[in-house]
Amino acid sequence: MAKSIDVSDLNIYYGDFLAVEGVTLTIPAKSVTALIGPSGCGKSTFLRSLNRMHEVIPGARVEGKVVIDGQDIYGSDIDPVQVRRQIGMVFQRPNPFPTMSIYDNVIAGQRLNAKKMKKSDADDVVERSLRSANLWEEVKQRLNRPGASLSGGQQQRLCIARAIAVEPQVLLMDEPASALDPISTSAIEDLIHELKADYTIVIVTHNMQQAARVSEDTGFFNLAGAGLPGRLVEFNSTKKIFSTPDEPSTEAYISGRFG
Amino acid sequence: MSTQTTQARSDRSHLPLSHPRLPTWAPRLVAALAIAAAGLVSLTLGWGVVAWVLLAVVVFAIALPAWSLKVENGRAAKDRFVTTLVWIAFGTALVPLGSLMWKVVSEGVPVLSAEFFTYSMRNVIGEGGGIYHAIIGTLLVTAGAAAISVPVGILSAIYLVEYGGKSRMARTVTFLVDVMTGIPSIVAGLFAYALFALMFGPGIRFGFGGSVALSVLMIPIVVRSVEEMLKLVPHELREASYALGVPKWRTIVKVVLPTAMSGIVTGVMLAVARVMGETAPLLIIAGSTDSVNWSLFGERMMTLPVFVYYSYMQPGVPPAFGQARAWGAALVLIAIVMALNLLARWIGRRFAPKTGR
Amino acid sequence: MSATATARRPKQRKGDLIFSGTTRLAAILILVALAGVAIFLTVEGIPALDAPPNKLGGAESLAGFVWPLLFGTLLAAVIALVIATPFSLGVALMISHYAPRRLAQPVGYLIDLLAAVPSVVYGLWGIAFLGPELVPVYRWLEQNLGFIPFFAGPASGTGRTILTAGVVLAIMALPIITAITREIFTQTPKLQEEAALALGATRWEMVKMAVLPYARSGIVSAVMLGLGRALGETMAVAMVLSATSGVTTFNLISQLNPSTIAANIANGFPEATGLGVNALIASGLVLFVITFAVNFAARAIVARSERRLQG
Numbered sequence: 001m002a003k004s005i006d007v008s009d010l011n012i013y014y015g016d017f018l019a020v021e022g023v024t025l026t027i028p029a030k031s032v033t034a035l036i037g038p039s040g041c042g043k044s045t046f047l048r049s050l051n052r053m054h055e056v057i058p059g060a061r062v063e064g065k066v067v068i069d070g071q072d073i074y075g076s077d078i079d080p081v082q083v084r085r086q087i088g089m090v091f092q093r094p095n096p097f098p099t100m101s102i103y104d105n106v107i108a109g110q111r112l113n114a115k116k117m118k119k120s121d122a123d124d125v126v127e128r129s130l131r132s133a134n135l136w137e138e139v140k141q142r143l144n145r146p147g148a149s150l151s152g153g154q155q156q157r158l159c160i161a162r163a164i165a166v167e168p169q170v171l172l173m174d175e176p177a178s179a180l181d182p183i184s185t186s187a188i189e190d191l192i193h194e195l196k197a198d199y200t201i202v203i204v205t206h207n208m209q210q211a212a213r214v215s216e217d218t219g220f221f222n223l224a225g226a227g228l229p230g231r232l233v234e235f236n237s238t239k240k241i242f243s244t245p246d247e248p249s250t251e252a253y254i255s256g257r258f259g
Numbered sequence: 260m261s262t263q264t265t266q267a268r269s270d271r272s273h274l275p276l277s278h279p280r281l282p283t284w285a286p287r288l289v290a291a292l293a294i295a296a297a298g299l300v301s302l303t304l305g306w307g308v309v310a311w312v313l314l315a316v317v318v319f320a321i322a323l324p325a326w327s328l329k330v331e332n333g334r335a336a337k338d339r340f341v342t343t344l345v346w347i348a349f350g351t352a353l354v355p356l357g358s359l360m361w362k363v364v365s366e367g368v369p370v371l372s373a374e375f376f377t378y379s380m381r382n383v384i385g386e387g388g389g390i391y392h393a394i395i396g397t398l399l400v401t402a403g404a405a406a407i408s409v410p411v412g413i414l415s416a417i418y419l420v421e422y423g424g425k426s427r428m429a430r431t432v433t434f435l436v437d438v439m440t441g442i443p444s445i446v447a448g449l450f451a452y453a454l455f456a457l458m459f460g461p462g463i464r465f466g467f468g469g470s471v472a473l474s475v476l477m478i479p480i481v482v483r484s485v486e487e488m489l490k491l492v493p494h495e496l497r498e499a500s501y502a503l504g505v506p507k508w509r510t511i512v513k514v515v516l517p518t519a520m521s522g523i524v525t526g527v528m529l530a531v532a533r534v535m536g537e538t539a540p541l542l543i544i545a546g547s548t549d550s551v552n553w554s555l556f557g558e559r560m561m562t563l564p565v566f567v568y569y570s571y572m573q574p575g576v577p578p579a580f581g582q583a584r585a586w587g588a589a590l591v592l593i594a595i596v597m598a599l600n601l602l603a604r605w606i607g608r609r610f611a612p613k614t615g616r
Numbered sequence: 617m618s619a620t621a622t623a624r625r626p627k628q629r630k631g632d633l634i635f636s637g638t639t640r641l642a643a644i645l646i647l648v649a650l651a652g653v654a655i656f657l658t659v660e661g662i663p664a665l666d667a668p669p670n671k672l673g674g675a676e677s678l679a680g681f682v683w684p685l686l687f688g689t690l691l692a693a694v695i696a697l698v699i700a701t702p703f704s705l706g707v708a709l710m711i712s713h714y715a716p717r718r719l720a721q722p723v724g725y726l727i728d729l730l731a732a733v734p735s736v737v738y739g740l741w742g743i744a745f746l747g748p749e750l751v752p753v754y755r756w757l758e759q760n761l762g763f764i765p766f767f768a769g770p771a772s773g774t775g776r777t778i779l780t781a782g783v784v785l786a787i788m789a790l791p792i793i794t795a796i797t798r799e800i801f802t803q804t805p806k807l808q809e810e811a812a813l814a815l816g817a818t819r820w821e822m823v824k825m826a827v828l829p830y831a832r833s834g835i836v837s838a839v840m841l842g843l844g845r846a847l848g849e850t851m852a853v854a855m856v857l858s859a860t861s862g863v864t865t866f867n868l869i870s871q872l873n874p875s876t877i878a879a880n881i882a883n884g885f886p887e888a889t890g891l892g893v894n895a896l897i898a899s900g901l902v903l904f905v906i907t908f909a910v911n912f913a914a915r916a917i918v919a920r921s922e923r924r925l926q927g
Binding site: 334344346347349352366410412414417418421422428434438443444506511533536538542564568571582589596597 | 919
Binding site: 051053056058059081082084085086088089091093095096097098099100108109112159162163166 | 805808817825829830832
């Protein structure tokens, strides 16, 4: 089932530029972990390094270990394609494939591995994924319409359905609600609550209330100073972070004194 | 976390992150083996280098995906196959460029001499002679074309960017300018001939006709590049000028054009380089001659591309000398065109306005 | 020049009127020139309808004169595109998605250099180098694949065949198709590409899921612009191809080849007289109409897809 992730001494680079330095933490399984911090502090960069999406950017690389299920995903015999299949990702802006229907969008990841799926199996996957994403009732009549015909909030839930259709272990979410209106945002937050029964979820958010609402644990990232790399300042239970954080800078950020 | 309960989706309980992969040096190893194997076959069968390379490429394109299919999986094998195809396409596309450059340089260099640049072909039979008259002709005809195209092109671009807006007229012109870039050069030549034949009678040949024909090809290029450059000028700059009470036309002349100047110069030079190599329209309307002609408005005028064409296709007797001159002229032509290209790009980069923050 | 004068709106300044009028005039001049191409070619082409056979390369009528040329033009262009399209797409993908970043820019520049080479130099290279090099290939094709009508032979001894011309045209069309498709490939939204990768797609699967669907209409119009170039290219064909007038054949490697409209004009015009000139101009009008239609369609596709992507 869903796995925990152990990160130790992770340095993340863009070319020669050290963007994030020395992150060590354990993300517990089947729970929601939020990452907060001012913009540019490297929280999104860190998130992307958890499923090797970081290295998609030319020149980007990491040092250190990210261990899941006893395997370092940066080990030499690890296939990044396989890693991304096990650790799904939802992006800041909804990005359904514009030329594909709703149905094809959901099944896109499955199709990569099984070219000739039985129609009934595919239908099952689509329905199960869309139900898990709380979208089934809204789209079941129009599965063949293009994914781009949905509203922004629906598109984002479609992207979540697409990510969980391949049955990953972990779901990474990069500010999944930042481009959405309040009603869609609350729908996404409800969905996160339901999904944590089955998945380990890591969510980056700039919205501290959101972090407080949805997560069990919270990590606070901050820059060590202008031009210096970002680092993990504090990692604690969400309750503690938002009441009595250990670090003064966390408290300063939470209480709105900067960022 | 080992506190997992036995759930229905048991297939998710194991994480297969590390299916077997080929080592990173696998492509290099296969490449070396393919070259060696193909070399062995070629040597035993007495094939040439070309066949050797072809065979090596084919062996590589089959062997690497096959190995990947055996060790990795079908998807990885397909990915490796497509990657190989993409690199083959790239490599193949460079072969003609390399071959052409090598051929032109190796055949052209021995021909170059002081005489080659300073003599025309007047009264030359067999050896000797040069391309002086053709260089003069090319410079004059191209200068004439630029004299027509640059003002018309820049003014049209100003109209499109500053005045036309989204009007029907502006959209029509933009679209037709794009379509015009596809007019075959020979058609431009026929147009110039038809135009001047109606004015001065059939059989007309003169340099300025060539300038008109080249203008038809050059104007759309100038318009497009100047348009792009003017669009890059930030709107705040114009507004700052309006705010000072400067009228629009002076704003354009004094603020917008100078800001975009390096880009405009680059665009114009690239357009000049482009039409300088045009042959077909000049063959039609400028004709060919063996003598120097300094007048754009009288008599036939030789140009470099036309010189290349006639020297090779009608080399005279014995043909060796004429054909050698064709290579020499081709080398000079390519050198001029490439130099203009490089210079244009250098100016574009060197004098680019610093609009960014 | 007082502030109150500029505040009054409808009255335009004289300088502004003159300047904007001049720029508008220049734009109109372009339209006039384009119309002029069509009009003058028509005026000078019409007399050819009455041209006798000896002015039409032996053909009975103008249509009989133009048809074989049109056939050769289309055949050469189709050969060129069949060869150029896969290579162009490969090179464009290589630049946009496969090459390491340090390599991509110089590679793009090399391909631009291909476009800068004058066509007469391609012609020279084609007749003096490529043609002779292809002779053994044609012999091999005749002997081993002669049952296919394209390669029926007998193989040309000089290599100056329509297939050689098609290869040269392919090399000339390649930079055009590559430049446009690579531009579109690199414009593929990063979000789409990352969506595919995050699902566990390999690079090729990512290209198939995100890049190619996004670029489809762009590829079509790029190929059509390449077609326009191949249809109208003159000198390379005029030099490389050894043509016989009035021939129409699908045999690509023999010494009997159809000419193309453009090459036939280039070869025939300097010596043509009287109605012969008009006949060549008439064939040029046909070429103009075809390339105009192809370019028009290609640009219309581009414009439509640009609007779709913006809106």
